[in-house]
Amino acid sequence: MTGTGQPDSDQERYARLLAIGTNAGLAMLVVLFGIYMLGVLDPHVPHERLPEIWHLPSGEFLELARLEAGWGWTARLRHADILTLLGIVTLAFCSVPCLLAVMPIYWRSRQRMLFAICGLEVAVITLAASGLLSVGH
DSSP: OOSSOOOOHHHHHHHHOOOOOOHHHHHHHHHHHHHHHHTTSOHHHHHHHHHHHTSHHHHHHHHHTOSSSSSGGGGEEEEHHHHHHHHHHHHHHHHHHHHHHHHHHHHHHHHHHHHHHHHHHHHHHHHHHHHOOEEEE
């Protein structure tokens, strides 16, 4: 914040884009869940099958639901239950455009450390989402 109590331009830009991203993600969740619940599109996993597999560990759930781990779900977007994941991905990823938008401000104002931190955050989020790294059993 500046001495006047007004947010700096980086904070305004970040907040404005974050509001757009979160509102878009929430709207997508509502609309896509509505599509799922109203039966506009068939689900990949039928509703009546969910109680028998919902409680299972993720590996078993994926096997019985005939799903693969990682980004394989994107090939099944024609199914309503899979389509709802787009809203979740939007919410999870919405900080990346915000970070990219403030990086030029930090570069111009010679705030190299903030620029580098934003760049590293974008890299970590992107690497994590890529599926190139995996941890587990």
